[in-house]
Amino acid sequence: MPPVRIKDNWREQRMFVRRVWFVTTLMVVAAIAVVARLYYLQVVRQHYYEVLSVANGVRTIPIPAARGLIVDRDGEVMASNRPTFELELTPDEVPDLRGSLQRLAKLGLLHATQIPELIRSIKSHLSFDPVPIRLQLSGSEVARFAVRRFEFPGINISPQQSRWYPLNNLGVFVVGYVGPISPSELAHINQAAYAGTALIGKSGIEAQYEQVLHGTNGYRQVLVNALGREVRRPGVLARQLHEKPPVPGDDVILSLNLKIQRLAEKLLKGQDGAVVALNPWNGNVIALASSPTFNPNLFVRGISEKQYLALVNNPDMPLFDRALRAQLPIGSTIKPAIALGALTDGVLNPTKRIYAGSDWHLPGSDHMFHNYKHEVCGRLGLNMAIIMSCDVYFYQVAYKMGIERIGAWLPNFGFGRPTGIDLPGEQSGLAPTPAWMAKHYPHDYGWYPGDTVILGIGQGAFMATPVQLAHYTAILATRGLSFQPRVATALLNPITHKIHWKRPVLDGNLTMISRASWKVVIKAMHGVTTNPRGTAYWDMINATFPIAAKTGTAQLTREQANGDYNLKATPVKLRDDSWFITFAPLQKPRIAVAVLVEHAGAGARAAGPIAMKILNAYLLGPNGKLLPATPRARYSMPRSIEPRVDAGVDPTLTPTERAAKP
Amino acid sequence: MMRQAIATGSSARRTLSGTARVLLALKLDGPLTVGLALTAAYGLLILFSASGGDVRMLIGTVLRLAFGVVVMLALARLSPNLLRRASPWIYGAGILLLLAVAAVGHVHLGAKRWLDLGPVEFQPSELIKIAVPMMCAWYLHERALPPRWWDLAALGVIILVPVALVAKEPDLGTAALIAAAGAVVIFLSGLRARVLIALLLLAVAAFALGLRFLHGYQRARLLTFLNPQAHPLTTGYHIIQSQIAVGSGGMFGKGWMAGSQARLDFLPERTTDFIFAVVGEEFGLLGLAVLLLLYTFVIGRALYLAMHCPDTFSRLLGGALAVTFFIYVFINAGMVTGLVPVVGVPLPLVSYGGSSIVTELSGFGILMSLFSHRKLMG
Numbered sequence A: 001m002p003p004v005r006i007k008d009n010w011r012e013q014r015m016f017v018r019r020v021w022f023v024t025t026l027m028v029v030a031a032i033a034v035v036a037r038l039y040y041l042q043v044v045r046q047h048y049y050e051v052l053s054v055a056n057g058v059r060t061i062p063i064p065a066a067r068g069l070i071v072d073r074d075g076e077v078m079a080s081n082r083p084t085f086e087l088e089l090t091p092d093e094v095p096d097l098r099g100s101l102q103r104l105a106k107l108g109l110l111h112a113t114q115i116p117e118l119i120r121s122i123k124s125h126l127s128f129d130p131v132p133i134r135l136q137l138s139g140s141e142v143a144r145f146a147v148r149r150f151e152f153p154g155i156n157i158s159p160q161q162s163r164w165y166p167l168n169n170l171g172v173f174v175v176g177y178v179g180p181i182s183p184s185e186l187a188h189i190n191q192a193a194y195a196g197t198a199l200i201g202k203s204g205i206e207a208q209y210e211q212v213l214h215g216t217n218g219y220r221q222v223l224v225n226a227l228g229r230e231v232r233r234p235g236v237l238a239r240q241l242h243e244k245p246p247v248p249g250d251d252v253i254l255s256l257n258l259k260i261q262r263l264a265e266k267l268l269k270g271q272d273g274a275v276v277a278l279n280p281w282n283g284n285v286i287a288l289a290s291s292p293t294f295n296p297n298l299f300v301r302g303i304s305e306k307q308y309l310a311l312v313n314n315p316d317m318p319l320f321d322r323a324l325r326a327q328l329p330i331g332s333t334i335k336p337a338i339a340l341g342a343l344t345d346g347v348l349n350p351t352k353r354i355y356a357g358s359d360w361h362l363p364g365s366d367h368m369f370h371n372y373k374h375e376v377c378g379r380l381g382l383n384m385a386i387i388m389s390c391d392v393y394f395y396q397v398a399y400k401m402g403i404e405r406i407g408a409w410l411p412n413f414g415f416g417r418p419t420g421i422d423l424p425g426e427q428s429g430l431a432p433t434p435a436w437m438a439k440h441y442p443h444d445y446g447w448y449p450g451d452t453v454i455l456g457i458g459q460g461a462f463m464a465t466p467v468q469l470a471h472y473t474a475i476l477a478t479r480g481l482s483f484q485p486r487v488a489t490a491l492l493n494p495i496t497h498k499i500h501w502k503r504p505v506l507d508g509n510l511t512m513i514s515r516a517s518w519k520v521v522i523k524a525m526h527g528v529t530t531n532p533r534g535t536a537y538w539d540m541i542n543a544t545f546p547i548a549a550k551t552g553t554a555q556l557t558r559e560q561a562n563g564d565y566n567l568k569a570t571p572v573k574l575r576d577d578s579w580f581i582t583f584a585p586l587q588k589p590r591i592a593v594a595v596l597v598e599h600a601g602a603g604a605r606a607a608g609p610i611a612m613k614i615l616n617a618y619l620l621g622p623n624g625k626l627l628p629a630t631p632r633a634r635y636s637m638p639r640s641i642e643p644r645v646d647a648g649v650d651p652t653l654t655p656t657e658r659a660a661k662p
Numbered sequence B: 001m002m003r004q005a006i007a008t009g010s011s012a013r014r015t016l017s018g019t020a021r022v023l024l025a026l027k028l029d030g031p032l033t034v035g036l037a038l039t040a041a042y043g044l045l046i047l048f049s050a051s052g053g054d055v056r057m058l059i060g061t062v063l064r065l066a067f068g069v070v071v072m073l074a075l076a077r078l079s080p081n082l083l084r085r086a087s088p089w090i091y092g093a094g095i096l097l098l099l100a101v102a103a104v105g106h107v108h109l110g111a112k113r114w115l116d117l118g119p120v121e122f123q124p125s126e127l128i129k130i131a132v133p134m135m136c137a138w139y140l141h142e143r144a145l146p147p148r149w150w151d152l153a154a155l156g157v158i159i160l161v162p163v164a165l166v167a168k169e170p171d172l173g174t175a176a177l178i179a180a181a182g183a184v185v186i187f188l189s190g191l192r193a194r195v196l197i198a199l200l201l202l203a204v205a206a207f208a209l210g211l212r213f214l215h216g217y218q219r220a221r222l223l224t225f226l227n228p229q230a231h232p233l234t235t236g237y238h239i240i241q242s243q244i245a246v247g248s249g250g251m252f253g254k255g256w257m258a259g260s261q262a263r264l265d266f267l268p269e270r271t272t273d274f275i276f277a278v279v280g281e282e283f284g285l286l287g288l289a290v291l292l293l294l295y296t297f298v299i300g301r302a303l304y305l306a307m308h309c310p311d312t313f314s315r316l317l318g319g320a321l322a323v324t325f326f327i328y329v330f331i332n333a334g335m336v337t338g339l340v341p342v343v344g345v346p347l348p349l350v351s352y353g354g355s356s357i358v359t360e361l362s363g364f365g366i367l368m369s370l371f372s373h374r375k376l377m378g
Helices: A009-044 A046-057 A097-106 A112-123 A139-147 A183-188 A204-208 A210-214 A235-240 A258-268 A305-313 A331-345 A382-388 A391-413 A434-440 A449-455 A466-477 A515-530 A603-619 A655-660 B002-008 B018-025 B030-050 B055-077 B080-104 B124-141 B149-168 B172-188 B193-211 B216-226 B237-249 B275-307 B312-337 B356-372
Strands: A058-063 A077-089 A131-137 A155-164 A178-180 A199-201 A218-223 A251-254 A273-278 A285-291 A354-356 A359-361 A368-370 A378-380 A481-483 A488-492 A499-501 A506-509 A548-554 A577-584 A591-597 B106-108 B111-117 B120-122
Touching: A009 A046, A009 B172, A009 B237, A009 B275, A009 B312, A046 A058, A046 A235, A046 B237, A097 A112, A097 A131, A112 A131, A131 A139, A131 A155, A139 A155, A199 A204, A199 A210, A204 A210, A258 A273, A258 A285, A258 A603, A273 A466, A273 A603, A331 A382, A331 A391, A331 A466, A331 A515, A331 A548, A331 A577, A354 A391, A359 A391, A368 A391, A368 A449, A378 A382, A382 A391, A382 A515, A391 A434, A391 A449, A466 A481, A466 A515, A466 A577, A466 A591, A515 A548, A548 A603, A577 A603, A591 A603, B018 B030, B030 B055, B030 B275, B030 B356, B055 B356, B080 B111, B080 B124, B080 B149, B080 B312, B080 B356, B124 B149, B124 B172, B124 B312, B124 B356, B149 B172, B172 B312, B237 B275, B237 B312, B275 B312, B275 B356, B312 B356
Parallel strands: none
Antiparallel strands: A058 A218, A077 A131, A077 A155, A178 A199, A251 A488, A273 A285, A273 A591, A354 A378, A359 A368, A481 A506, A488 A499, A548 A577, A577 A591, B106 B111, B111 B120
16 A cells, blocks of 8 residues: 655655756756857857858859950051840840740841740749840841830840951961860860850960960859849948959960061962961061961851861861971972081082982982983082082982981971971971881881982971971071071060060070081072072062072972973872972071962972062062161060950940940 | 745835836746846847848737737736636647647648637647646646656646647647646656656657658658758758858857848748847857847746745746746757757747747746745745
């Protein structure tokens, strides 16, 4: 039987108090847990949550930097920026979407067939984010829309920066072009730096100086709420917003002389070829032309497939930069280099006259090597051999030198390696050696003495590019100084207007060649233009200043090599390439030029006149007299750099309205 | 004993100031009233910011507070005897109302919790929050403590019937709080330790079993609590965003009306269940400390009052009300900071809306009545 329980108020109260204290202890423990948790969140990890909180509400909108201009040496703009205009639609603000689009179609700004697709795409966007519905409006389209703008609430014209090449085709292989960033490029670039930019340099200076031209993007931060809608009046919250103005890219100042560039392209028009003109004393490219050309503006907003295929399938390959990439045999233009090598190595006595008939065969072999067109040179020394471009003479020189010596000399003149010009995609050409031959044709029978012999006249496996040839000509012009060819001479900071000049790069000096040797060879090259038997005599007959030159006729088939050649009867693609190298004035050269005209026959016929016109245009003043020599490395501030196009100006405003706006 | 005599005795009364005289006449406890007033004022300040400067919401809350104060004053004036005798009737009425909800209740947000009484909607579960501890205290008042087994069984029925009805609505959070209120009464009544442990084990078993009958979203909440990052945009969103709000507030906060999480709508339920996070974001750890100190003061004073009540009913009810108040604060703070799962428990006196402010003030009214009338009960 359980004990009788009597209610004892006093005891119960004491028990209650004990219980309360017990509960209080529990509560204190719980409170400590909460405070500890708060301390952890708000003190220990405050920075972490701070970052998350900012990331929540702050959206960073990139402001793309204005791309640097590309100007020629006188400041004429070759690549600039211009606003293009697109129609933007903000779904939230359009009362009648379908009706608005149909009225736009009636205005001719849209195709009626696009409307269903557009509506679908608009619906897939956030209702308060503007959607571009029409890109690249023409001026008349902008105007047409502007006058009816009141009919289209929620549809606005939005300016975008785009690249513009005001000179179109001119100098396209130097300037290059920009295009939409491709997925493979996306993998290599710093994507943050390209946020808000759709374009990237694809070729030429645009690609080579991408880093410099691109500038540094700025950004502007806006406050967004949980739905992603921008908060227009952020009030006190605005203090966590930052803004950074973009830093425009530097302008690139080129060494190009547009007068010469224009002339070179004009002279090449209708032919496949290239012209490279260098200042021999610093490697500055005066002109660099390849023909045919194309319009870089096509690529800026993404070229249409049809246009692209037309360019790619054109048999004259307008996209191909012949100046840097065409690797071809250079014919007799190599002879001065062979002669200088042979003289320096002591295997050639320049004054010793030998008899050179219409052909020559290797000692101990009956293989015949012919003169061009089976000419008979007669008894001659080095001077006349260069003047007449006597192949038979140079067969023997090359044979005496042997491949080891020739192989060692060719790189001295810049062959077989890229010149280092500041343009992407340069080919290195080919200066063959027995080692190279064994490596690339292991199953063949190795190097034959005959291979050496034809190397003496720039045939066989030997190949070079027009820019290499111009570089080589510049080395001859300076009597041994090798300056890296370059297109960009300076960078101009558009904000400080400070110009950072790049120093010319001297990458070789052929001091082993004696002055006497130079004298002999250059005198002979001068003779090429002055001696009536010289191959360039008729090209240069009207020259008012002394010129050194050498022609080249590169044969592309064995028949030609054997001299059994009839220009008219040969298919165009198998006709000889016409080469010409020249520098002038003879004693203090200011320009070195290499000209290639493909499939045009002898060097003197097609390339020579082009070279002469370029020399005249560069060296003669308007009075037909030789211009006074300007001091080397004289630079001036480009005359005019056009002001950047302001993207913020609404094109639909009249000038007075524009002026009225703050 | 001496202190009591001094605090309330006739000799001391003459020295009291005018305000205290009024409080006494109204049967209010001075310190508790001041604590409640400060907490409510602080709450209004926070609510104004959390609502984005919504004056209408502020006025609505002031009106509710005023109504709550009226109820509190009324309850404080009632004698504890009356309250005790009314307890079974109140409890019975609460059960009937819950049944009415189950029958004709108004469905809102997928849960049947409201009774539509013309202009106002009423949540019977709010009434039952107080009715359950009252009923338990009433039941134990006559009996010798600690309670026996059969007492426990009876109390179990008293508690579990309304808990089951509320859980069915479904409103699991409130159901748990009601159960907790009843459990607190039982605990304070002096349950033996071994019985307590047995009951705890039983509760754990019931919980494990109950897990199987949870609604999908309820189970999801629990699982989300364990790993909020698994569903950052859906079920974990509340927890993550509230922790970001609290954490980013730092020591001193971002300033009043300057909490970006709240102002930019990232913080869900920011005027109601998650208003604690707004305090943390805008006033920082310091602001939260102030709020928690105010709560500590209120709870401490309430417990003090309960301890000094003369009879079993008053003590048990008073203690239960105070501890329940603590539980609300703890669960809300714990939920916002990620210590406990997200359950829909408002922050007492601060959260916007519902009948909870009235319920809370009613509870304090009862407490004050129990304390201030004590000398009338021998």
